[in-house]
Amino acid sequence: MSSMNPAETAQAPDSASQTPGHVWAARSGAGGAVATVWLSHPGRHNAISVAMWRELAESFRRFAGDHQLRAVVIRGESGAFAAGADVSEFSQVRVTRDQVIEYHERLIGDALRAILQCPAPVVAAIDGSCVGGGLEIAAVCDLRIASDRSRFGIPAGRLGFPVAPFEAACLVSLIGRANALELLLEGRLWSAEEAHTKGLVNRVHSRDDWENEVEACIGRIIANAPHAARRNKWLVHLLSRIDDQATLSEGQRQACWDFADTHDYARGLDAFLTKTRPQFQHD
Numbered sequence: 001m002s003s004m005n006p007a008e009t010a011q012a013p014d015s016a017s018q019t020p021g022h023v024w025a026a027r028s029g030a031g032g033a034v035a036t037v038w039l040s041h042p043g044r045h046n047a048i049s050v051a052m053w054r055e056l057a058e059s060f061r062r063f064a065g066d067h068q069l070r071a072v073v074i075r076g077e078s079g080a081f082a083a084g085a086d087v088s089e090f091s092q093v094r095v096t097r098d099q100v101i102e103y104h105e106r107l108i109g110d111a112l113r114a115i116l117q118c119p120a121p122v123v124a125a126i127d128g129s130c131v132g133g134g135l136e137i138a139a140v141c142d143l144r145i146a147s148d149r150s151r152f153g154i155p156a157g158r159l160g161f162p163v164a165p166f167e168a169a170c171l172v173s174l175i176g177r178a179n180a181l182e183l184l185l186e187g188r189l190w191s192a193e194e195a196h197t198k199g200l201v202n203r204v205h206s207r208d209d210w211e212n213e214v215e216a217c218i219g220r221i222i223a224n225a226p227h228a229a230r231r232n233k234w235l236v237h238l239l240s241r242i243d244d245q246a247t248l249s250e251g252q253r254q255a256c257w258d259f260a261d262t263h264d265y266a267r268g269l270d271a272f273l274t275k276t277r278p279q280f281q282h283d
Contacts, residue, residue, distance in 0.1 A: 020041065020044075020049055020051075020086075021040065021041035021044065021046075021047065021048065021049035021051060021052045021086060022040050022041075022051065022052060022055060023037060023038065023039055023040065023052050023055035023056045023059060024037075024038050024040065024055075025037045025038070025059050026038070029070070029222065031068050032068060032069075033068060033069065033070040033071070033222055034069075034070060034071050034072070034073065034218055034222065035063060035069060035071075035072045035073070036072075036073045036074075036075065037056070037059055037060075037072060037073065037074045037075070038075060038076070038077055039052065039056075039074070039075070039076040039077065039081070039082050039134075039137075040076070040077045040078075041082075041086070042077070042078065044083070044086065045076075045080040045082070045083035045128070045129050046076040046077060046078070046080050046081065046082040046083060046129075046134070047082065047083050047084055047085065047086040047087070047088075048082055048084070048085050048086055048133045048134065048137075049086040049089060050086070050089055050093055050103075050107060052086075053085075053107045053108055053110075053111045053133075054107070054110075054111075056111040056114070056115070056137070057110045057111040057114045059114075060072075060111075060114035060115050060117075060118050061114050063118050063119075063120065064114070064117060064118060064119060066120075069119075069120045070120060070121075070221065070222040070226055070229070071120055071121050071122075071123065071218050071221045071222055072118060072120055072121070072122045072123070073122075073123050073124075073125050073214065073218060074115075074122065074123070074124050074125065074137060074138075074141060075124075075125040075126075075127070075214075076127070076128070076134075079127065079128045080127070080128035080129045081124070081125075081126045081127060081128055081129060081130040081134050081138065081150070082129070082130065082131070082132075082133060082134025082137060083129040083131050083132070083134060084131045084132025084133050084134055085108075085132055085133040087159065087269070087272055087273070088273070090269055091269065091273070095260075096260065097257050097260040097261060099260075100161075100257055100259075100260040101257055104164035104166075104167065105164070105166070108133065108136070108164070108167065109164075109166050109167075111137070112136060112137070112140045112166065112167070112170060113166075115137065115140045115141065116140045116170075116237070116242065119230045119233070119234070120229070120230065120233075121142045121143070121221050121229055121233055122140075122141045122142050122143075123141060123142065123143045123144075123145065123214070123217055123218065123221070124137070124138040124141040124143070124144045124145070125145055125210075125214045126138055126144060126145065126146040126147065126150045126201065127146070127147040127149065127150055127207070127210060128147075128149060128150060128151070129150075129151055130146070130150055130151065130152050131151070131152065131153050131154070131155070131189070132153075132154055132155070132156060135152055135153065135154055135171075135200075136154075136167050136170060136171070138200075138201075139170045139171055139173075139174045139200075140170050140242075142233060143202050143217065144200065144201040144202050145201070145202060145203050145204075145205070145210070145213055145214050145217055146192045146195065146196070146201045146203070146204050146205075146210070147192065147204070147205060147206070147207045147210035148192050148193070148204055148205065148206050148207060148210075149192070149207055150192040150195070150201075150204075151189045151190065151191065151192070152183075152189060152190045152192075152194075152195045152200055152201075153183065153187065153188060153189035153190060154171070154183055154184055154187070155187035155188075155189075156184075156187075157184065157185070157187050158187055158268065158272075158278070159268040159269060159271075159272050159278075160259070160262070160264045160265040160266070160267055160268020160269065160278065160280065161259045161260075161265055161268065162184075162256070162259060163184060164256065165244040165248055165253060165256050166242075166244045168180070168184075168244070169242050169243070169244040169247075170242055171183070171184075173240060173242045174199065174200065175198055175199050175200050176199070179198045179199065179200070192204045262283060263281065263283050264278075264280045264281060264282065264283065267279065267280060267281075268280070
């Protein structure tokens with residue numbers, strides 16, 4: 001089920017033919033009832049490339065019309081969930097204000113909404129780094145099960161930019177105002193235990209037991225009536241709707257992208273790429 005090794009399925013893509021980083025899905029269980037979605041970016045701790053955001057959205061849009069699907073697991077390859085977005089691409093795809101809006105509202109936003117809108121329950125199986133965009137993916141899943149070596153954070157401020165409106169709405173909906181501000185303003189990483197205490201993850205297990213607990217969780221989900229599971233998910237999401245459109249005026253939404261015009265944004269990205277410490281000046 002969720003512990004399937006990528007090398008054991010014919011559905012894994014030919015890595016030689018892929019752009020750097022890819023997302024792929026494997027089916028298991030009776031009738032392919034369980035889909036496991038793999039985040040894969042070898043050597044980059046599964047940092048999420050533009051291609052991966054698009055593939056993630058496409059995968060979940062396909063799942064939306066699959067009535068045989070009982071549960072979905074999202075996980076990362078090679079000892080990490082996802083270490084954020086692929087910052088190495090930013091100098092090509094995320095420089096101007098228009099590019100920043102496109103990147104967050106349509107690229108990342110489409111992927112996160114597709115996961116949120118998946119009718120079947122979605123479980124994040126988290127091991128290792130779960131940072132930035134990786135944490136946002138986990139936040140829009142229905143359940144999060146972490147190994148005790150997992151680490152969580154959104155240190156975007158170190159790169160000179162704030163979190164985007166819809167991404168912030170997803171985070172606040174999950175962990176509340178106080179915890180979201182702590183995570184964003186300090187920029188430090190939380191241990192798995194701290195993430196559990198603050199409601200970011202549902203359960204934490206030792207690395208030795210974690211795979212078994214992910215399997216057990218999926219087993220419990222698919223033991224229930226499919227219609228009941230989907231209806232419960234629909235109802236809870238409806239009652240706690242994540243909608244930044246309802247809370248921000250158009251002027252407020254536009255103000256969220258002002259950072260793209262600052263020198264500090266350029267300083268932060270340059271410092272990350274050159275592995276130096278940024279000297280922010282609020283200009």
